Amino acid sequence: MLGLDHVQIAAPPGCEPEARRFYGELLGLRELEKPEPLRSRGGAWFELGDGRQLHVGVEQPFSPSRKAHPAFAAARLDALAAALAAAGAPVRWDAALPGTRRFYTEDPWGNRLELLEAG
Numbered sequence: 001m002l003g004l005d006h007v008q009i010a011a012p013p014g015c016e017p018e019a020r021r022f023y024g025e026l027l028g029l030r031e032l033e034k035p036e037p038l039r040s041r042g043g044a045w046f047e048l049g050d051g052r053q054l055h056v057g058v059e060q061p062f063s064p065s066r067k068a069h070p071a072f073a074a075a076r077l078d079a080l081a082a083a084l085a086a087a088g089a090p091v092r093w094d095a096a097l098p099g100t101r102r103f104y105t106e107d108p109w110g111n112r113l114e115l116l117e118a119g
Helices: 016-026 077-086
Strands: 006-011 030-032 044-049 052-058 071-074 092-094 102-106 112-117
Touching: 016 030, 016 044, 016 052, 077 102, 077 112
Parallel strands: 006 052, 071 112
Antiparallel strands: 030 044, 044 052, 092 102, 102 112
């Protein structure tokens, strides 16, 4: 193994506008253009940095991931938590990992996400 290329999370059909709002606007990820052969499948792709990507893929029937989750390293964690809370997303701080500031939230479809302070 050489590293992680991308993470894919599932979302229901028609998820694209909410994906762009949540992952693009709230979390500040840049949307990537999907390759032509994959566009008809729906969903959206976002850049995470260092060449890594987050893929929001359409799954039918859809069921949110409540335990398994991606963990994103973020700068300005407090400001990000405040923005998510103001947008109606849950913010649950967790101090169980010594030396790490982190919280859990959910995307618009109930998928669990972990955000932790970079560095």
